[in-house]
Amino acid sequence: MSITEILFWFLSVLALFSAIMVLISKNPVHSVLWLIIVFFTISGHYLLLNAQFLAIVNIIVYAGAIMVLFLFVIMLMNLNIETERQRNIWMKFFGVISGGLLLWIFISASRSATDISGKDILMGQGNIGLIQNLGKVLFREYALPFEISSVLFLSAMVGAVVIGKKD
Amino acid sequence: MPIQYYIALAACLFCIGVVGVVTRRNAIIIFMCIELMLNAVNLLLVAFSKMHYSSALAVNTHTNAGIDAQLFVFFIMVVAAAEVSVGLAIIVMMYRNVHSVDINFLNRLKN
Numbered sequence: 001m002s003i004t005e006i007l008f009w010f011l012s013v014l015a016l017f018s019a020i021m022v023l024i025s026k027n028p029v030h031s032v033l034w035l036i037i038v039f040f041t042i043s044g045h046y047l048l049l050n051a052q053f054l055a056i057v058n059i060i061v062y063a064g065a066i067m068v069l070f071l072f073v074i075m076l077m078n079l080n081i082e083t084e085r086q087r088n089i090w091m092k093f094f095g096v097i098s099g100g101l102l103l104w105i106f107i108s109a110s111r112s113a114t115d116i117s118g119k120d121i122l123m124g125q126g127n128i129g130l131i132q133n134l135g136k137v138l139f140r141e142y143a144l145p146f147e148i149s150s151v152l153f154l155s156a157m158v159g160a161v162v163i164g165k166k167d
Numbered sequence: 168m169p170i171q172y173y174i175a176l177a178a179c180l181f182c183i184g185v186v187g188v189v190t191r192r193n194a195i196i197i198f199m200c201i202e203l204m205l206n207a208v209n210l211l212l213v214a215f216s217k218m219h220y221s222s223a224l225a226v227n228t229h230t231n232a233g234i235d236a237q238l239f240v241f242f243i244m245v246v247a248a249a250e251v252s253v254g255l256a257i258i259v260m261m262y263r264n265v266h267s268v269d270i271n272f273l274n275r276l277k278n
Contacts, residue, residue: 079193106174122220128234159253
């Protein structure tokens with residue numbers, strides 16, 4: 001077993017365990033911290049796939065900005081006490097059952113798909129994930145969506161301020 | 168590494184997010200589960216981009232195949248950041264009005 005496979009299994013098990021801990025922790029602050037671990041493991045997967053730009057953007061945007069925003073809102077509302085009323089046990093039971101059935105459908109559909117069976121992923125090499133190549137394609141072919149996304153950010157900022165201000 | 172492993176991992180993460188949306192009542196945790204689902208899809212897109220790259224590399228050594236998927240992931244992150252800012256503002260407004268983030272209080276459109 002090579003070092004890449006060992007890292008893959010370690011990161012996968014850690015990601016799944018942390019994702020389950022996001023669900024079952026009672027305190028929302030603990031959920032946020034477990035979700036940050038999930039994002040770090042997904043960044044580790046990006047590094048294994050040699051998508052270095054996406055790995056660093058994932059850490060900066062998700063673990064750095066979005067999760068800090070979540071923590072800020074949770075502490076602003078004083079939600080770190082465990083006051084959430086639970087759904088009843090049957091709702092939880094049927095929720096888990098429906099999620100498991102969805103997982104079953106995904107797994108069996110991917111096992112029976114013929115165009116991807118036996119395809120391999122190139123781990124740890126290939127230069128399409130480097131920032132130089134991504135930047136060239138981004139500013140040549142995707143320049144218009146890039147500019148439009150700046151308008152999206154502006155409207156999101158205006159919307160957040162308008163919604164959040166006290167009236 | 169076969170592509171099936173990555174599909175299984177991303178499907179598991181996505182389904183954990185779905186279970187979280189269905190079973191929790193705290194609006195912030197539901198929102199975090201949506202972020203988890205977005206990240207599972209991002210991971211799957213990057214894995215498929217590397218799959219196409221490795222099959223195109225056998226034909227041409229200077230290929231750029233699969234680079235579009237990584238840019239899609241970048242744009243998904245952009246949209247997710249905008250969505251989180253607006254969504255958290257909505258949750259703050261809801262907390263200010265009903266003094267709770269429990270989604271079962273939001274059934275006023277029912278009647």
